[in-house]
Amino acid sequence: MSWDWPLQANEEVVKVINTSDRFEVGLDAAFFGPKDVEVKVINDNLLVECHQQRTGDPVTREVRRTYKLPSDVDPSTVRSRFDERGVIQITAKKRQRRLF
Known part of the structure; x- marks a missing residue:
C-alpha cells in the first residue's frame, strides 16, 4: 500500500503501522x-x-488525498487527532475475527 503525502518532511514516504490488532498513520x-x-x-x-486561506492572503494551501483502508481495518473505529507537532494521527482497530 502506498501512502503519498506531499507535505511529509524531507520528502519521506509516510510510515504506516499495520499490525494484527491496530492500524496507525501520521501525516x-x-x-x-x-x-x-x-x-x-x-x-x-x-x-x-x-x-487554508488566510485573511488578506491571496495564497491558498490545499491538500486532498483518498486512501484505501486495509481490508482488515474496521472503518467505524477510525479516529484522528491533530497533535502539538502538527501531525495528523489516524488510528483504527482491526475487524474482530469470528471463530466458528
Missing part, C-alpha cells in the same frame, strides 16, 4: 491548523482534506 500537516483539517471515512476509504 505531517504543520502548515495547517486543527480547524483546517478534516478526516472522513467513506465506505472503506479514508479521505484527508486540508484547506
